[in-house]
Amino acid sequence: MSFFSEERSSELKDLFFESAAELLQALNDEGLKLEQRGADAEVVRETRRTVHTLKGDSAACGFDELSTLAHELEDVLTPEIAARSNGKLAEIVLQAADVFSAMLAAYRAGEPIPAPVSLRDQIRELVDKPQAKNIVPYKLSGHFAWTEYEQMAIQQALLRGQIVYNIALAIDPGCPMKAAAVQLVRNVLAETGEVLAVFPDSSVPPEQLDVIEFCLSSSQPAELIARKCRVPSLISDVLVEPHAAALAEQPRNHIVPTAESSDDSDDVLGLADTAADGGGIDASSAAQNSATGKLRVDADRIDAVLNLVGELVIGKSMLTQTLSEFEKRFVKDPLRVKFADAMAFQARVLNDLQKSVMKIRMVPVEQVFRRLPRIVRDVAKSCEKEVVLQISGEETDLDKTILDALSEPLSHLVRNAVDHGLETPAERLAAGKAAQGTIRLNAYHQGNQIVIECADDGRGIDSYKLVSKAVQNGIVSHDEAERLSDTEALQLVFHPGLSTAEQVTAISGRGVGMDVVRAVLDKLKGTVSIDSKPGIGTTFLLKVPLTLAIIKALMFRVADRLYAIPLASVVEIARASGSEVHRVDQHEVMQLREQVLTLIRLRQLVKPGPMLASKKIFVVVITLGDRKFGLIVDQLVGEEELVIKALDDDFVSTDLVSGASILGDGSVVLILNLSAVIARLGKAPELTEAVTA
Amino acid sequence: MEQFATLVRAKDNKPVRYLIVDDSIFARKNIAKMLESFGGTVVGEAGDGCTAITEYERLQPDLVLMDITMPQMEGIEAAERIVRQHAQAKIVMVSSVGYQENIVAALQKGARHFVQKPVKADVLYEVIRYVMGDEVLTPQGVGAGA
Secondary structure, three states: OOOOOOHHHHHHHHHHHHHHHOOOHHHHHHHHHHHOOHHHHHHHHHHHHHHHHHHHHHHOOHHHHHHEEEEEEHHHOHHHHHHOOHHHHHHHHHHHHHHHHHHHHHHHOOOOOOOOOOHHHHHHHHHHOOOOOOOOOOOOOOOOOOOHHHHHHHHHHHOOOOOEEEEEEOOOOOOOOOOOOOHHHHHHHHHHEEEEEOOOOOOHHHHHEEEEEEEEEOOOOOOHHHHHHHOOOEEEEEEEEEEHHHHHHHOOOOOOOOOOOOHHHHHHHHHHHHHHHHOOOOOOHHHHHOOOOOOOOOOOHHHHHHHHHHHHHHHHHHHHHHHHHHHHOOOOHHHHHHHHHHHHHHHHHHHHHHHOOOOOOOOOOOHHOOHHHHHHHHHHHOOOOOEEEEEEOOOOEEEHHHHHHHHHHHHHHHHHHHHHOOOOHHHHHHHHOOOOEEEEEEEEEOOEEEEEEEEEEEOOOOOOHHHHHHHHOOOOHHHHHHOHHHHHHHHHHHHHOOOOOOOOOOOOOOOOHHHHHHHHHHHOOOOOEEEEEOEEEEEEEEEOOOOOOHHHHHEEEEEEEEEEEHHHEEEEEEEEEEEHHHHHHEEEEEEOOEEEEEEEOOOOOOOOOOOOOOOEEEEEEEEEEEEEEEEEEEEEEEEEEOEOOOOOOOOOOOOOOOEEEOOOOEEEEEEEEEEHHHHHHHHOOOOOHHHHE | OOOOOEEEEEOOOOEEEEEEEEEOOOHHHHHHHHHOOOOOOEEEEEEOOOHHHHHHHHOOEEEEEEEEOOOOOOHHHHHHHHHHOOOOEEEEEEEEEHHHHHHHHHHHHOOOOOOOOOHHHHHHHHHHHHHHHEEEEEEOOOOOOO
């Protein structure tokens, strides 16, 4: 609204969008609870509070369409209506969450606000049945039943020697634009004095208003105010009376339920605050946050700190290197020990600093898990399945960037699980299972990685069907297909353009998606694997690094250049002699214990050409998803924590490198993007090692 | 057309000077006719928001009638810009009922009043009298027309 400066209000809007997203999430949760528990009065009240806050906040930001709708919704959120709505209310709440979210998106993008016609009709239907509108039509006598908070502001104004008026304005019933009328009246009053209180608050749809009451402190005489308020063709009647102190004593026989009135004062916070103590005008949510000791910080700022920490880490290894040279040169110098002590201390603090900064970026997985119940519910409903969702490990922390990126793949997996993974209740009963299917989501730490499991107890993936489909689509040849192991067959799920669902549904099964899941995980330097047992269920395991900013890496040299790969993907390092390498199908393979490894000569990345048959070679065995490969390198350098510096697209025209880092001695190491490297050099029928098995 | 008591400026007894902003020439002429029947002078017309701003600067009219939906710059933005430069500017928005949100926005941004399309002369007359307040007189001393 206009009492905020532009900058102030844009800041406020940012805050609003953030908190509104949380409110919508809460609304989704509550909608689901309503659906499960029916007319539980506590849940209804909780929902109502959420909607009320949303209403107040959006009104404060001037998002009238949203606040109006929120208000309408608020009206139907009573235990009585919930009781007789037969679950319709839960449906409306969930729909409203979607509509609100669409509205928010539109506000944010500055696009036209979608008109929530069908939702509005449904809400009306609920309200209209027994009682008339909630808005009490009253005569122009004026209630002037201000809330406690408002009365405080009134008292303050009186103490300052101002004249306080109670004003009631009857809006011309023939006025087709009441919202505009109300706004105009507000403008007029703001010119004559300071509005201390308004009833009903700004979120009541003006179309339902007959009378609007204000409390105004002003130095102007009553007649002038009355004249100003008599806006032609909009205001049919005006009542201006001085606010008697005695009125303040009146009991609050409010139309608004008392439980709510304290919240209501939020709506006039911007107005009343200045009168109350002249303190900072702040959005209610911001005030709440500071009260709980939380701070909203732009992610960019944290990234900047992280970047600096990264530089420090590089600085540390520079020092370490210098120290070791120093030690070599002055073996007996007593300063050496002091130097080493100081270094050790600094390293420890730096380590803590690094961890603390990382911790700031960490958010609980719950932030993404919380979105899933709604998805499960919607999908289950549309494909008529009964599903319980069990969530555990939601407190596990993960880097926010990674978590955000995982949101889509996870929703996709969950959607798939309900739509394809689980059988219909009838099928389940026939198979001797409970009619209700279960989807389990779990997250936990595993070393330097986070594992997220998405499991269903459905029919499992039919690998035979999968393979036949792959053959049919020409993804694998008939011969290859026959040699596929079950695990390998399951990998076909990630192949673009392959879906075993017999029917393509709107929810999933379009053959796009699983390949996207894998692409996202590749990008995150993570992996995805499947475990599926026919008739018992399917589990997807997503593994992602704790953070993207700093990785433990294995460094090696190829053709005199330094490269690194994430240590997490290294399984082991083996030595082999040239004679152990065999050629099969234009691919080099070697046998490592029971397994046949496809070998990749990284040297080819540097200068493609004939290979020198060296006697002894190093083979770094890596995993990518469920598959293992052997990278042939010239020389191993060691492990190191690398601070990843993103490479500018202008510098790098290849996707083979995912980043770079600077070592203590100033040398640059390139971090290889394993999936791209293997896609390039291991280009082969995907399942090469099976061919020779 | 109905007869309205002539409105003149209180400070110099001269006709009220109006600027009409609307992308439809028909709408402009229609409003101009009404304003003239109130004894005013239409000192300028503009077909879009940008022109409206320059015309306002040049003419310093007593009152602006501003359409909301216009090419190039919408009426709301034009009104906002004018009011930002001239806090005393009196702008009355003109729009159809369907654009209520826009009217509210315009009012929040400093427009003084609004009339809805199709504009009725008696409503416009009352609105002008209200917005101009003490700055206009009816020299005949006759009560206002409506």
